[in-house]
Structure formats: C-alpha cells, structure tokens
Amino acid sequence: MNSTYNIPIHSLVFFVLLFLIPIIIFKYLEIRKIKNLLISAIRMILQLSLVGFYLGYIFKLNNIFINFAWILVMILVANISILQQSGLSFRKLSRFTIPAYILTIGIVISSFLIIFTPKTIFSARYLIPLGGMVMGNLLRSNIVGLNRFFSELKKRENEYIQYISLGASRREALRPFIREAYQAAIAPQIGGLATMGLVALPGMMTGQILGGSSPLLAIKYQIMIMIAIFLTTSLSVLLAITLSQGSSFDEYGRFKKDVFKSH
Amino acid sequence: MLEIKNLGVTKGEKKILRGIDLTIPSGEKVVILGESGSGKSTLLKSIILFEQLKYGTIKFRNRIINESNVNEYRKNFVYISQKAPQSFYSVKEYICLPFKFNHNRDLSPDQTIFEHYLDRMNFKFDILAQNYNDLSGGEQQRITIIQALLLNKPYYLLDEITSNLDKQNVSKVMDEILFQDSRSIVYVTHNTDHLDRFDKIYRLQDGLLTLEVS
Numbered sequence: 125m126n127s128t129y130n131i132p133i134h135s136l137v138f139f140v141l142l143f144l145i146p147i148i149i150f151k152y153l154e155i156r157k158i159k160n161l162l163i164s165a166i167r168m169i170l171q172l173s174l175v176g177f178y179l180g181y182i183f184k185l186n187n188i189f190i191n192f193a194w195i196l197v198m199i200l201v202a203n204i205s206i207l208q209q210s211g212l213s214f215r216k217l218s219r220f221t222i223p224a225y226i227l228t229i230g231i232v233i234s235s236f237l238i239i240f241t242p243k244t245i246f247s248a249r250y251l252i253p254l255g256g257m258v259m260g261n262l263l264r265s266n267i268v269g270l271n272r273f274f275s276e277l278k279k280r281e282n283e284y285i286q287y288i289s290l291g292a293s294r295r296e297a298l299r300p301f302i303r304e305a306y307q308a309a310i311a312p313q314i315g316g317l318a319t320m321g322l323v324a325l326p327g328m329m330t331g332q333i334l335g336g337s338s339p340l341l342a343i344k345y346q347i348m349i350m351i352a353i354f355l356t357t358s359l360s361v362l363l364a365i366t367l368s369q370g371s372s373f374d375e376y377g378r379f380k381k382d383v384f385k386s387h
Numbered sequence: 388m389l390e391i392k393n394l395g396v397t398k399g400e401k402k403i404l405r406g407i408d409l410t411i412p413s414g415e416k417v418v419i420l421g422e423s424g425s426g427k428s429t430l431l432k433s434i435i436l437f438e439q440l441k442y443g444t445i446k447f448r449n450r451i452i453n454e455s456n457v458n459e460y461r462k463n464f465v466y467i468s469q470k471a472p473q474s475f476y477s478v479k480e481y482i483c484l485p486f487k488f489n490h491n492r493d494l495s496p497d498q499t500i501f502e503h504y505l506d507r508m509n510f511k512f513d514i515l516a517q518n519y520n521d522l523s524g525g526e527q528q529r530i531t532i533i534q535a536l537l538l539n540k541p542y543y544l545l546d547e548i549t550s551n552l553d554k555q556n557v558s559k560v561m562d563e564i565l566f567q568d569s570r571s572i573v574y575v576t577h578n579t580d581h582l583d584r585f586d587k588i589y590r591l592q593d594g595l596l597t598l599e600v601s
Contacts, residue, residue: 282468282546285437289466290538291490300474375454376436 128335140169179252186248194248195233195255199225202263210271211385217368221270224363225262232258232356239348254349257328261313261353262360269309269361270368274383277301281379294369294377302365309361313354320350388412389434389542389571394443396426396433403429405594407443413541416565416572418582420599421591427575428469430591431544434573435461462490465535469547471527478522479515482534496537504533507563509556525551532560539567545574557581 143165150158182190203222207214236245236254244250277284277298287297320326328349332342372383394407403426411417421427432438436445436457445452452460474481482501485491505512508529519527528551535543543564549557561581564572574585582588588600 280472282470283472285432285435286466286468286472288437289435289461289464289544290485290535291462291488292485293489296488300472374439376439376457378437378439 182252183248188246191246191248191251194252195229196226198255198259199229202259202266206263206266206270208385209267210274212270212274213383213385216371216383217270220367220370221266221364224367225266225360228262228356228360228363229255229258231359232352235352235355236348254352257349258352258356262356265309265313265357265361266364268312269305270364272308273301273305273365274372276304277379278381278384284379288377294373298369302362305365306358306361310354310357313357317350317354320346326350388448390446391434392444392446394433394445395441396429396438397441402594404433404596407433407594407596409589409596411542411571411573413571414569415587416570416585417574417587417589418585419573419575419589419591419596420577420579420582421575422577425591426594427591428546430596431466431546431573431575434544435464435466437466463540464542464544465538465540466544467531467535467546467548469550471524471531471551474519476519477515478517478519478530481519482515482530482537485534485538491538494538501533501537504536504563508533508559523551525553525556528552529556529560532564536563539570541569542571543573545572547576547578548574549576549578554580 147158147161150161182194199222203218203225204214207217207221233245233251233255236250239245240250245254280301284297284301287300288294321329326346329339329342329346332345333339337345368383372380374380389409389411391407391409394404394409395402396404407430409417419427419430429438433440434445436452447460447463450456474484476484483496486494486496502512505514510526510529514522514526514530519530522530528548532548545564549560552560557580561584564570564574565584572585575591582600586601587598590597590599
C-alpha cells in the first residue's frame with residue numbers, strides 16, 4: 125500500500141486562503157460575525173498544530189503510562205467542557221461526573237481487548253486516536269443528557285414531588301427524567317447509525333482509506349468504533365446522571381438548585 | 388390531626404409565607420383561596436416539606452416532623468399539582484403506575500372502584516388503551532385524579548386541579564374527591580365555585596393566612 129500523499133506546506137497555506145470566500149459571503153449578507161469566524165479559524169489551526177507536535181512526541185515515546193495519563197487528561201478536559209456547556213456547577217458535580225467518565229472509558233478500553241492484544245491497544249498509535257474518538261462522543265452526548273436531566277427536573281419538579289407522594293422512592297420518581305435525558309442524549313446517535321455510510325463517509329474510514337488501508341479493513345474498524353461509541357455514550361450518560369443525584373437532593377429529598385452554575 | 392405552627396418560607400429576599408397557623412383534623416375538608424402569586428402552591432408543598440421552612444413546625448399525630456420521619460410522614464399524603472405529569476405510558480399503565488412502586492407493592496387497584504371512577508369522571512373504558520400523552524390537558528388531569536384516588540390516602544393536597552376542566556367535570560371531580568368522610572382535603576384555588584361544600588374556607592394574601600368561613 126502507498127503511504128499518504130504529503131501535503132506541501134505552501135499548498136496548505138494557499139488552501140487556507142479559501143477562507144476568504146466565506147468571509148466575502150459574510151460581508152455580503154452583513155453577518156457581523158467575521159471576527160468570531162477568524163478567531164475560531166485561527167484557534168483551530170493553532171490547536172491542531174500544537175496537537176500535531178505533541179502527539180508526534182507522545183507517539184515517539186510510546187510509554188504506556190504516558191498514554192494513559194493522556195487519556196486521563198482528556199477525560200478531565202472533557203468534564204470541564206461538559207459541565208460548562210450544560211450550565212452546571214463544576215464544583216458541585218465534578219466529583220460524580222469524573223468517576224463516571226473514568227469508569228466508562230475504562231470499560232470501553234477494556235472491551236477493545238476483545239479485538240486487540242494489550243500491546244497493540246495500549247500503544248499510543250491505537251489508544252490515543254480511538255480514545256479521542258470515543259471521548260468526542262462522550263462530550264457531546266453528556267452535554268445534552270446532563271442538561272436535559274437537570275433542566276427538566278427544575279421545570280417539572282412538581283411531577284417529581286407528585287410521584288414521591290404517590291409512594292415512589294427517589295429512584296422511582298426520577299426514572300421518567302432519567303429516561304428522557306438518556307433518550308435525548310443518544311437519539312442523534314441512533315439516527316447516525318442508521319444512515320452510516322449512505323451519505324457521509326465516516327471520518328475514521330476516510331482517514332484509513334487515505335492512509336492506505338483497504339476499504340474492507342476500514343469498515344471493520346468503523347463497525348468496531350461505532351459500537352464502542354454507542355457503548356460509551358450509553359454508559360457515561362447513565363452513570364453521570366445516576367451518580368450526580370448524590371449531591372442534588374437535601375436530607376428532606378428536596379431538589380437543590382445549586383447544581384446549576386451561578387451567574 | 389395535622390398541626391402547622393408559625394410556618395414561614397422565604398425565597399431569596401422575598402417572604403412567601405409568614406407565620407402560617409393551620410390545624411386540620413382528620414376528615415376535615417379545607418379550601419384555601421388566593422390569587423396567583425399569593426403563595427398557595429408554596430403552602431401546599433410546605434405541608435409535605437418540599438419547601439425549605441425558614442421557621443415553624445409541622446406536627447402530625449402528635450409527632451414533630453423532621454428529616455428522620457419525613458418519608459414515613461409523606462406516605463399519608465397525595466399531592467396533585469396544577470399541571471398533570473407527562474408520561475409515555477398508556478392510560479391504563481399510567482393509572483396503575485403507583486402500584487408498581489416498591490412501597491405500594493402489596494396493594495393493587497380495586498377493579499370495581501377503578502371502573503366506578505372512570506364512569507363517574509365521564510370516561511369510556513376504551514380510554515384505557517390510549518396513549519396518555521395523546522389526551523387533552525383536562526383529560527390528563529382527570530386521569531391523574533383517578534390515579535391518586537385509587538391509592539386512597541388519608542390526606543389529599545390539591546393544587547388548583549380543576550383549572551383545565553369544564554364546569555360539568557369540575558362538579559364530578561369534586562363529588563368524588565369530597566365523597567369520603569374520613570378523607571382530609573386541602574384544596575388551594577382562586578376559583579370561588581363549590582366553596583359551600585368545604586368545612587372551612589381560608590384566604591391567603593401576601594403570605595398571611597386568615598380563616599374566612601368555618
């Protein structure tokens with residue numbers, strides 16, 4: 125198999141200049157977000173360059189401890205991002221969500237042992253990209269799931285009280301809310317599973333084909349990663365919601381509103 | 388007997404309830420009138436301690452209620468809020484849902500009473516197979532009332548439960564709720580219909596409760 129075509133740096137610079145076209149469209153439509161667009165684009169280029177440099181370094185070192193430390197750092201960063209974007213208190217919920225995510229990622233990485241030898245999966249070249257893909261989906265689904273759970277509970281607290289008064293335990297009274305949040309979090313993925321490959325070629329497959337793998341091998345990887353992603357979102361959303369209930373109710377079973385980020 | 392003494396609730400700086408005294412002997416039917424924002428929903432939820440009390444005590448059967456006995460205490464009450472819950476269950480599954488809770492596992496809905504309620508509240512039996520979420524707001528409210536009545540608890544706390552119902556249905560719901568002599572009712576509303584059917588009428592204004600008619 126051929127190795128991937130190396131993009132010369134000057135061609136990439138020219139390619140980046142294509143950004144001028146959307147900027148012209150922004151100007152034409154009088155969308156006053158050009159500054160935002162430029163900042164986002166510059167951040168994208170800088171962050172990716174940075175990741176490119178230190179991933180190269182980590183791949184060269186290929187030390188199992190550093191690889192896992194990297195995964196741990198990704199979990200911590202994801203956790204900050206999830207709680208921030210779902211409008212929840214980082215201080216109140218992190219001690220529940222972080223263990224939920226560590227446990228989930230632990231289970232998912234272990235499940236890769238069905239396919240790979242430990243030596244392969246724990247090596248930087250496999251662990252970091254696979255971990256990264258899984259983590260990106262954990263991030264998106266948990267923002268939706270946690271936000272939905274707590275905001276619906278706040279909005280429909282009377283329903284919770286009513287179920288308790290009908291004899292429900294807290295767990296029983298919260299079930300409708302957990303069910304709804306979980307469904308909201310994984311719905312986009314079920315949709316994604318059903319149209320997979322028909323319209324858009326998934327990123328991982330594209331990468332592998334460009335990297336010189338046969339389409340058949342790329343498909344095997346894609347199926348594996350889809351299952352891993354679905355497992356990750358399912359477990360992480362359920363665990364994060366279930367564990368974070370611990371701090372969300374007082375000794376009288378009242379929902380404490382301080383889980384929300386104070387403004 | 389339920390005794391509420393000098394109960395106060397504040398939210399932020401705002402005093403929602405101020406020095407509420409209210410005693411409800413078992414079997415007494417009480418209505419509390421108040422405009423929206425008068426604190427009547429808060430009062431109802433305070434009775435089962437789902438609001439944080441700033442001061443005051445609640446005594447039930449001569450025991451002061453605190454965090455150690457609140458769960459047991461709440462088992463004597465059914466609370467029905469103004470808005471019926473959402474639920475993806477069929478009407479029948481929804482009505483029977485409380486009987487699936489671990490606490491009620493030894494109970495089962497009495498078929499005859501079940502059918503009686505459906506009939507009295509203007510439902511045909513084929514409603515049972517329908518999706519609860521497909522019903523109108525008023526139908527959901529009446530179904531929720533049936534669900535609550537089937538549990539047959541000593542105290543019913545009702546928050547403006549007839550707001551979605553037409554006149555004829557309000558009267559039927561009232562008939563069923565007030566039917567049992569042994570049952571205590573606390574009904575908060577701004578609606579002045581059917582008041583003569585209650586033992587006592589209170590008024591809640593600016594967080595203060597006064598007895599109007601007894």
